[in-house]
Amino acid sequence: MEIQFLQWVDATFHSQAWLNYIMKYITYIGEFGAGAIICALVLLIFKKTRWAGVAVGCALVLDVLIVNVILKLSVNRARPWSEYEPFLDFYKAYGVRQPTDSSFPSGHSAALFAAAVALTFRYKLKALPAIIIALLVALSRIYLCVHYPTDVLGGILIGSACGVAGHFAATGLKKLYDEKLAPLVQKRKGITPEQPAGEANEPQPEQQPDQQPEQTGSQQPEQE
Numbered sequence: 076m077e078i079q080f081l082q083w084v085d086a087t088f089h090s091q092a093w094l095n096y097i098m099k100y101i102t103y104i105g106e107f108g109a110g111a112i113i114c115a116l117v118l119l120i121f122k123k124t125r126w127a128g129v130a131v132g133c134a135l136v137l138d139v140l141i142v143n144v145i146l147k148l149s150v151n152r153a154r155p156w157s158e159y160e161p162f163l164d165f166y167k168a169y170g171v172r173q174p175t176d177s178s179f180p181s182g183h184s185a186a187l188f189a190a191a192v193a194l195t196f197r198y199k200l201k202a203l204p205a206i207i208i209a210l211l212v213a214l215s216r217i218y219l220c221v222h223y224p225t226d227v228l229g230g231i232l233i234g235s236a237c238g239v240a241g242h243f244a245a246t247g248l249k250k251l252y253d254e255k256l257a258p259l260v261q262k263r264k265g266i267t268p269e270q271p272a273g274e275a276n277e278p279q280p281e282q283q284p285d286q287q288p289e290q291t292g293s294q295q296p297e298q299e
Contacts, residue, residue, distance in 0.1 A: 077223040078158045085165065085220060095169050102215040104208060105183030106172075111135055111190035114205075126249050127197045133248075134189040134241025138234055142185045146233075147177040154178045155220050162220045171219050181222045184213040184230030185237070192238025193245075209234075 089095060104110040115135060118128030156162040156173070166173055176182075187209035194202040213231055216222040222230075 077225060078155060080224060081155050081162075081217070081220045082159060084218060085159075085162065088218065089165055092169075095165075098215040098218045099169055099171060101211050102183065102219060105187050105212040105216075108135060108138075108182070108186035110208070110212075111186045114190050114194075126245055127194060129248060130193040130197065130241045130245035131190045132241070133244040134193040134234075134237045135186060137237040137240050137244075138185050138189040141233060141237065142180055142182055142230070143176075146180055147182070150179045151177045152179040152223075152226070155223060165220065171221065174221065178222055179226045179229055180233055181213065181216050181227045181230030183216055184209070184222075184227050185234035187212050188231050188234030189237040189241065192235045193241045194238075196239070196242040 111131065112135065115128050115131040118124040118131060120128075154174070155178070156166070163173075165171070187205075191202060191205035191209040194205050209231075213227045216227050217224055
């Protein structure tokens with residue numbers, strides 16, 4: 076059933092060279108999880124987005140363990156071209172890379188959805204572009220006929236679950252940092268928990284002793 080669907084995709088769309096190239100370049104975003112990894116690294120650079128980067132990083136670590144280490148090695152599903160060799164002519168004509176690992180699940184889809192879902196927890200609707208990119212990459216894997224539809228669906232579900240887990244893992248790490256590590260860092264810098272960081276070790280102005288007005292010897296207290 077799935078191979079018939081991919082044959083229909085091939086017969087219906089692959090005659091459009093411009094669309095083939097667009098889908099080829101879209102799929103590059105997910106090559107080896109590059110798009111998701113770059114996203115995590117950029118977020119980690121800036122202090123304001125650092126914990127979002129931690130969430131994406133945790134999600135990707137889980138994704139690699141579940142998808143690449145466990146499922147791909149245990150399932151070892153053959154790629155679509157093993158059932159329909161004419162796909163090979165399409166790959167050759169447009170320079171589409173032919174992965175040699177298991178077809179299930181889709182690593183591209185899993186990595187991009189892991190990052191997108193982790194970002195959605197933190198940025199809500201602002202993370203919509205990440206969801207759209209993840210969907211386009213997932214669609215490109217089916218369009219290029221390098222995955223069965225169920226491979227992509229499995230990648231989306233697994234990646235989304237990793238994104239959820241990555242969010243909660245980062246939340247737990249932040250709580251641990253705030254409770255245990257942050258006070259130690261502040262103490263090392265000479266900052267008390269009640270004292271703002273900008274006021275640490277600032278010199279206090281010297282207090283001048285109260286000056287009493289001088290009384291001259293010629294001034295005598297008035298007597299009634």
